[in-house]
Amino acid sequence: MLLRQLDESRARLTITVDDRPLQAFAGETIAACLLSNGVTFTRLTPGGARRAPYCLMGACFECTMTVDGRTNVQTCLRLAEDGMVVERTRTP
């Protein structure tokens, strides 16, 4: 776990990341939720290196994943919503 939520009284919701249900808190971005749940990487580089959210403000594109079927979503800019389906973009 890289992060922890300070206010655990927040409403809880569930998102699915690579077929695994994860608990998120209302008001968290998807990226924050991933890093609070032990998901340590969001994408692989063409060379196979693991990458994780870095800037958390939309500038580096390390956090891009497939969200509800849409590819290349910057997960640091999107709030987690109940029932969201998040997947690692598969390398071709």
Next chain:
Amino acid sequence: MSLRHFNLAIVGAGPAGMAAAVEARRHNLSVAVLDDQPAAGGQILRGITTSGRPDYEKWGGPLAEAFESCGAEHIRGAAVWGREDSLLLYSRQGRTESIEADGVILATGSMERPCVVPGNTLPGVVTVGALQSLLKGSGCVPAGDFVLAGNGPLLLLCAVQLADAGAKASAIVQTTPGSRFRSSLWKAPGLLFDPALLVKGLGLMARIRRHGIAVYGEAGNIRIEGADRVSTIRFESKGRKAELLVEMVALHDGVVPNDNLAISFGAQARWNENLACYQLLMDSDTKVAALENVWAAGDMVAIYGGYQASITGRLAALDACLDLGFLSPAYYRSIREPLASKRRRLLVARHFVDAYYAPTLLPATAADDALLCRCEEVSVGAIRDRIAQGVDGTRAIKAATRCGMGPCQGRQCTVSLASMLGHDRPRSSFARPSLRFPARPITVAELAQSHQGISHTGSDS
């Protein structure tokens, strides 16, 4: 539903964008504010409208309140990526939408300067701004051991904010040269012109000491290591080698203008070797050169911080109001002049600001194995080799190495690359490489959708 039309569109809902919106609404323009974040505030005031936390700068609250009640339409989560005549295209929740606007004010703020150190791409490495944004936006803090490393008062501020929230850093690794530290802290314009902040700034070091956070000063040769995530940070401090076991490292080396959208609209920028960053070419203090009816305000024009941004935001709005025919010249002058002179007084601090933001983790002094381009995995060594072989200029190096051609489109590496050329080849060509259209990577499906139905996009979401 037909395409919605506004007199003015403002991109960015930070201090500059919010202030511009309030000013423009005061003169009866219809205003849309587009921002890629889920809530207003920008980076410095992130979460101010939602979190209710008390530790924002004192001008922030009234500005955010004025913004929320000014009657501007705030389009959240909107990543603007293109402009065709009066049409502004943006992507929101994966769909392309558009509005029509007679004028555009760009207020896209600043971004953290890339910190080029070996290991900076390992999972667990983030920026200090990222930790702040996680705290203010998502209410999350590091769960395990972490270190803040780099240069600038933001390091100290963030360390205190996190410790106050219950997440104490293992250490602060300060790369600021010993001689510069005190002067930067004292001479920061925000500290100089805001007595409350001055007290706050002086109190930061004391609070860090009270929290018992170790501070390693005059540090260099930072190296972050780990198998597939961070496990160790190594560095030298005052000539002594040190090594800390940590799960996260947050880096910071000051901020640079975030001019990407302006560049993709066709604006030009010039390399400023003293500041080690690009600067937009402007016709006046707010009017962007070469673009019709486009103004810019805040840190994207020059880094002066949030309070000044709120003033330049108002100035840009007034200039737009005049040019779009909403103000008489006499009335315009009567409002603008006092505001402009207030700004000039603050501008006296220019050289202080430059000292304050002077970077310390530039690639020119980095180890060969540090990655300069994260996306395409181009190392400092590879660029160094090309420069040694005589490949010259940002464009040629980009073509030879693919540096800047990945998903971030050079947002992270262009400044680093130019700073390396500036160091090795003072007379090199620093042309700011143009950004591919669109400014944001969007999907082909989205593009197709926007071209089919441009006149009715945004109607059915």
